[in-house]
Amino acid sequence: SLTHKAAAYARLAAVKSSAVLKKLIPKLRQPEVYVSDRFAAHRLLVGGAATGGAFSDKPPSSVASAVLSRHRHYNINSAPYGSLWRAMRRNLTAEIFHPSRLRLFALGDLVADLERQCSSGDDGVVLAAESIRAAMFGLMSTMCFGGGVDGELVKAMADAQDDLVQCFLGLRVLSTFPAITGLIFRNRRRKLVELRRQQEEMYLPLIYARRRHDGEPPAYVDTLVDLSVPDEHGDRRRNKRRRRQQRKLTDGELVGLCSEFLGAGTEPAAAALQWIMANLVKRPDVQHALWKEIDAAVAADADEVGEEVLGRLDYLNAVIMEGLRLNPTVPVAFRQVMADDHVVLDGRRVPTGTAVLFPLARLSRDKTAWADPLEFRPERFMAGGEGEGVSFVAAAGSAGEIRMMPFGAGRRMCPGMGVAMLHLGYFVANLVREFEWVEVEGDHAVDLRPHVGFFRVMERPLHVRLVCRR
Numbered sequence: 001s002l003t004h005k006a007a008a009y010a011r012l013a014a015v016k017s018s019a020v021l022k023k024l025i026p027k028l029r030q031p032e033v034y035v036s037d038r039f040a041a042h043r044l045l046v047g048g049a050a051t052g053g054a055f056s057d058k059p060p061s062s063v064a065s066a067v068l069s070r071h072r073h074y075n076i077n078s079a080p081y082g083s084l085w086r087a088m089r090r091n092l093t094a095e096i097f098h099p100s101r102l103r104l105f106a107l108g109d110l111v112a113d114l115e116r117q118c119s120s121g122d123d124g125v126v127l128a129a130e131s132i133r134a135a136m137f138g139l140m141s142t143m144c145f146g147g148g149v150d151g152e153l154v155k156a157m158a159d160a161q162d163d164l165v166q167c168f169l170g171l172r173v174l175s176t177f178p179a180i181t182g183l184i185f186r187n188r189r190r191k192l193v194e195l196r197r198q199q200e201e202m203y204l205p206l207i208y209a210r211r212r213h214d215g216e217p218p219a220y221v222d223t224l225v226d227l228s229v230p231d232e233h234g235d236r237r238r239n240k241r242r243r244r245q246q247r248k249l250t251d252g253e254l255v256g257l258c259s260e261f262l263g264a265g266t267e268p269a270a271a272a273l274q275w276i277m278a279n280l281v282k283r284p285d286v287q288h289a290l291w292k293e294i295d296a297a298v299a300a301d302a303d304e305v306g307e308e309v310l311g312r313l314d315y316l317n318a319v320i321m322e323g324l325r326l327n328p329t330v331p332v333a334f335r336q337v338m339a340d341d342h343v344v345l346d347g348r349r350v351p352t353g354t355a356v357l358f359p360l361a362r363l364s365r366d367k368t369a370w371a372d373p374l375e376f377r378p379e380r381f382m383a384g385g386e387g388e389g390v391s392f393v394a395a396a397g398s399a400g401e402i403r404m405m406p407f408g409a410g411r412r413m414c415p416g417m418g419v420a421m422l423h424l425g426y427f428v429a430n431l432v433r434e435f436e437w438v439e440v441e442g443d444h445a446v447d448l449r450p451h452v453g454f455f456r457v458m459e460r461p462l463h464v465r466l467v468c469r470r
C-alpha cells in the first residue's frame with residue numbers, strides 16, 4: 001500500500017541520513033591542540049598568556065548532567081566560567097572542603113573488609129582494587145548525604161556511578177551536537193537517561209529527607225539545598241536595572257552536583273591509591289622505609305595513624321607525590337579558547353572555539369624535567385632531591401614551568417585537592433601500618449600498564465597478598 005511504501009522510504013532516508021551524519025560528525029568536531037610543553041602550560045594556565053580573557057572555559061562536557069540537559073543542568077566541572085560556576089565552586093570549597101570542616105571518617109570498614117578477604121580467601125590474596133573503591137565511595141557518600149545511609153543503598157549508588165563512568169567516553173560524541181547525535185546514537189542516550197533516572201530515584205529522597213542532627217557539620221546536600229545562585233536568565237532580563245536575581249538550584253542540578261561530588265571524589269582518588277599501593281608492592285624497599293617512618297611516628301597502641309601525624313611524615317608525602325607524578329589519574333585537563341581569550345602558541349594565535357588539551361602524564365614524565373621519569377623514586381621529593389619544593393599549586397614558586405599537575409592548574413584547578421591528599425595520606429599510611437603488601441605470582445601479579453579511558457586506571461585491577469603486621 002501507499003502508506004507502507006512511504007514508511008519504507010522514510011526508514012531508508014533515515015538510515016541514509018544517519019550514515020551521512022556519522023561520517024560528518026568527526027568533521028564537525030571542534031579543532032583541538034595539545035600542549036605538553038611545561039613552559040607553555042604555565043604561560044597559558046597560570047601565567048596570564050590569555051590576555052584580555054580568563055582562558056578558564058572548557059569545551060562542552062560529556063558528563064551526564066550536561067549531555068542530558070543540553071548543557072543547562074550544570075555542575076561545577078561543566079559550568080561555563082562565570083557567576084554560576086563561581087557560586088557552586090565557592091560553596092564546595094568554603095562550606096565542605098574548608099580545612100576547619102574536614103574530618104576523617106574511620107577506616108575501620110576498609111581494614112575489616114581486607115582482613116575478612118584475607119582470612120576467607122585464597123592464601124591471603126585479596127582483590128584490593130574493589131575494597132579501595134568501595135571505601136573511597138563510602139567516604140564521599142558520608143560527606144555528601146551525611147552518615148546513616150543504608151549500606152545496600154550506598155552499594156547501589158556506587159554501582160550506578162561505576163556504570164556511568166564506563167559510558168562517559170562513549171558520551172563525548174553526544175556532547176558535541178546533542179540534538180543530532182542524540183538521534184543517531186539513540187541507544188547510548190537511552191542508557192544515559194536510564195542511569196540518570198536511577199540516580200534521581202536514589203538521591204532526591206535522600207536530599208529531601210535529610211535532617212541534620214545537633215552539632216553535626218553540614219553534609220554537601222545541606223549546603224546545596226541552602227545555596228542561592230545567580231539567575232543568569234533573570235540577570236539578562238533585568239540588565240537595565242543591574243539587579244542580580246538569585247534562585248535555588250533545580251532538582252537536575254542537585255542530582256548533577258551530587259553525582260559529580262561522588263564521582264570526582266571517588267574515581268581519581270581510588271585509582272591513585274591503587275597505583276601507589278601497586279608501586280609499593282613492586283618496591284618492597286620503599287614500602288619498608290615508609291613503614292619505618294610511620295612506626296617511629298605513631299605509638300604502638302594507637303588505633304590508627306591520625307590526621308595530626310600525617311603532616312609530619314615527609315616520606316609518606318614524597319610517596320604520594322611520586323605516585324601522582326608517575327600516574328596522574330585524570331588523563332587530560334581541557335580548556336576552550338573563547339572570543340575574549342588571546343591564546344598564542346608557537347607565535348600563532350589559536351582560533352576561538354579551539355579545544356586546548358593538556359595531557360597530564362606526558363607533562364609529568366618529561367625526561368627534560370625529571371631524571372629517569374619512568375622510575376618510581378619518591379626520594380626525588382625529599383630534601384635535596386630534584387623535586388624538592390615542587391608544588392601542586394603551579395602558580396606558587398614554580399619558576400615559569402609546570403613539571404607536574406595531577407590536579408590541573410589555574411582557576412579551574414581541582415577544588416578537591418586538599419581533601420584528596422588528606423584521604424590518600426590517611427589510607428596509604430594506615431594500610432602500610434596494618435599490612436605488609438606482597439606481590440602474588442602468576443595471573444594476579446601486579447601489572448603497571450595503564451588503561452586510559454575517562455580516568456587513567458590500572459589495566460589489571462590490583463590483587464595482593466596481605467600479611468597482618470599487628
Ligand code: HEM
Pocket residue numbers: 076077078089260261262264265266268269272328329330332333334405406407408409410411412413414415416417419420
Ligand atoms: C586524587 C584525586 C583527584 C585528582 C587526581 C583530581 C584531578 C582533577 C583534575 C586534573 C581536574 C581538572 C583541573 C583543570 O582543568 O585544571 C579536576 C577538576 C575537578 N575536581 Fe578533582 N581530582 C581529585 C579529587 C577530587 C575530589 C576529592 C573532588 C571532590 C568532589 C574533586 C572535584 C573536582 C571538581 C568539581 C572539578 C572541576 C573544577 C572546575 O571545573 O572548576 N576532585 N580534578
